[in-house]
Amino acid sequence: MDQDETPYLDALVDLAExxxxxxxxxxxxxxRGADARWRKAVGDLALALDFPAGTEDLDIGPDPLNTxxxxxxxxxxxAWGARRSWFLVNxxxxxxxxxCMALAHLxxxxxxxxxxxxxxxxxxxxxxxxxxxxxxxxxxxxxxxxCMTVEALERALDEDPLPVAVFVVSPTYFGAxxxxxxxxxxxxxxxxxxxxxxxxxxxxxxxDELPANALACxxxxxxxSVHKLGGSLTQSAILHLGTERIDGRIVDRSVTLVExxxxxxxxxxxxxxxxxxxxxxxxELLSETIASLKGLRRAVVAIDGLDVLDEEIAEAPSVxxxxxxRLSVDVxxxxxxxxxxxxxxxxxxxxxLELYAENVIVAVFGxxxxxxxxxxxxxxxxxxxxxxxxxxxxxxxxPFAPPPPWGPTVMTPxxxxxxxxxxxxxxxxxxxxAAESLAAYPPGVPNVLPGERLSDETIDxxxxxxxxxxxxxxxSDRTLRTVRVVVEE
Ligand SMILES: Cc1ncc(COP(=O)(O)O)c(C=O)c1O
Numbered sequence: 001m002d003q004d005e006t007p008y009l010d011a012l013v014d015l016a017e018x019x020x021x022x023x024x025x026x027x028x029x030x031x032r033g034a035d036a037r038w039r040k041a042v043g044d045l046a047l048a049l050d051f052p053a054g055t056e057d058l059d060i061g062p063d064p065l066n067t068x069x070x071x072x073x074x075x076x077x078x079a080w081g082a083r084r085s086w087f088l089v090n091x092x093x094x095x096x097x098x099x100c101m102a103l104a105h106l107x108x109x110x111x112x113x114x115x116x117x118x119x120x121x122x123x124x125x126x127x128x129x130x131x132x133x134x135x136x137x138x139x140x141x142x143x144x145x146x147c148m149t150v151e152a153l154e155r156a157l158d159e160d161p162l163p164v165a166v167f168v169v170s171p172t173y174f175g176a177x178x179x180x181x182x183x184x185x186x187x188x189x190x191x192x193x194x195x196x197x198x199x200x201x202x203x204x205x206x207x208d209e210l211p212a213n214a215l216a217c218x219x220x221x222x223x224x225s226v227h228k229l230g231g232s233l234t235q236s237a238i239l240h241l242g243t244e245r246i247d248g249r250i251v252d253r254s255v256t257l258v259e260x261x262x263x264x265x266x267x268x269x270x271x272x273x274x275x276x277x278x279x280x281x282x283x284e285l286l287s288e289t290i291a292s293l294k295g296l297r298r299a300v301v302a303i304d305g306l307d308v309l310d311e312e313i314a315e316a317p318s319v320x321x322x323x324x325x326r327l328s329v330d331v332x333x334x335x336x337x338x339x340x341x342x343x344x345x346x347x348x349x350x351x352x353l354e355l356y357a358e359n360v361i362v363a364v365f366g367x368x369x370x371x372x373x374x375x376x377x378x379x380x381x382x383x384x385x386x387x388x389x390x391x392x393x394x395x396x397x398x399p400f401a402p403p404p405p406w407g408p409t410v411m412t413p414x415x416x417x418x419x420x421x422x423x424x425x426x427x428x429x430x431x432x433x434a435a436e437s438l439a440a441y442p443p444g445v446p447n448v449l450p451g452e453r454l455s456d457e458t459i460d461x462x463x464x465x466x467x468x469x470x471x472x473x474x475x476s477d478r479t480l481r482t483v484r485v486v487v488e489e
Contacts, residue, residue: 008072082240092225093119137318147178173443179320184218193220202230206282211321232274292371305334335391416450432485437474
């Protein structure tokens with residue numbers, strides 16, 4: 001296939017330029033009926049591209065399997081190395097919901113890495129799947145949760161020999177890449193499919209300077225949140241099927257079930273374009289980004305009190321390789337917190353970060369970013385922040401980014417989410433079974449799941465995170481003064 005082509009994008013632009021008579025939704029009619037400020041903000045062409053689903057010559061036509069939409073999905077499958085791919089317009093979150101719905105066709109129990117994204121837990125609620133959680137290995141030096149080891153997977157498979165699938169996340173938020181080939185081999189030896197949430201690794205397929213992508217390592221189902229580092233618009237993602245271990249028709253009906261009936265043409269076109277950009281230009285652009293990031297890391301380490309996560313992360317037993325496209329800065333040596341440094345960068349330098357917490361700040365870099373330029377600005381800001389905020393460091397070093405203390409699972413997420421429940425003060429919820437997820441964001445790994453018993457440590461962890469400006473996803477009371485818990489007999 002010609003990866004330089006963008007069939008969906010071209011068909012969409014062609015329709016917009018033809019100025020067709022629009023007697024269909026959306027009601028702004030290609031921008032004519034849109035608010036003037038909105039038109040000015042996004043531009044007339046963006047609004048003219050806003051065509052609905054079910055448009056002839058775009059996603060329907062005499063040969064439904066050969067519309068520009070289907071061609072674009074096939075190009076994506078080829079680019080990432082999949083048998084079949086689905087464009088998603090509700091992010092990788094929608095992909096995780098669809099995966100769980102698909103797996104629930106196959107049985108009841110799934111082996112799930114405990115530090116998966118909260119959307120996997122939501123998928124367990126929707127599908128009713130029973131998770132058997134496997135804790136990720138935790139790096140003793142840094143205190144961060146990494147990947148699932150093959151040994152841990154084999155132990156789980158011994159205890160539960162017939163799960164519907166094994167669900168892992170790789171790369172993790174901090175760039176730890178799992179030994180996907182070995183995990184796939186262990187799962188496949190028992191005829192169990194391996195699902196990899198590779199939301200943070202859409203770019204891995206496009207550079208041989210990076211760890212191999214999960215599909216190349218034999219994973220059966222892979223999810224890429226292309227908007228994260230792959231260059232498409234926010235909310236767009238791709239779900240891939242790599243093998244025949246799971247029936248594509250089941251995945252297809254599950255994607256349809258969770259998807260809007262009005263997918264945005266702009267999001268879809270951005271996926272088509274991002275695929276072309278990654279295949280055609282990715283190799284060169286990623287090579288430049290990776291080289292510049294090496295220099296940037298050296299510049300960060302040269303600032304007193306700062307350190308960075310780098311390829312040393314791959315020395316941990318559960319980590320096979322490292323993805324360098326994020327800059328995770330360890331601020332413990334400055335005596336200031338990551339929250340303070342991030343605030344200073346934002347207020348004094350208008351520099352906005354991906355993540356900040358007590359001991360760490362994270363900046364991410366996308367394909368084609370002029371790191372030499374953007375990096376200079378970041379280094380200037382960091383030097384100033386450290387100069388202004390540093391204070392003497394006393395006592396023992398706290399762990400870098402400790403994983404939340406996870407409580408025991410006593411009910412399935414679905415039974416807890418839908419069962420009899422009541423609202424109690426959060427600070428008095430110790431010992432109760434949570435009826436909702438609580439995930440400090442970012443990175444969105446749930447600290448508490450529906451069905452897990454709350455402990456003092458978990459409550460302290462979340463309260464501390466909120467006190468330092470964190471947000472919690474999943475709680476019905478966003479302030480978390482109260483929490484929904486299960487009523488026990
Ligand atoms: C590992 C992982 N999976 C899934 C998601 C959800 O992605 P999206 O925001 O595209 O819905 C995230 C988002 O942070 C994530 O980190």
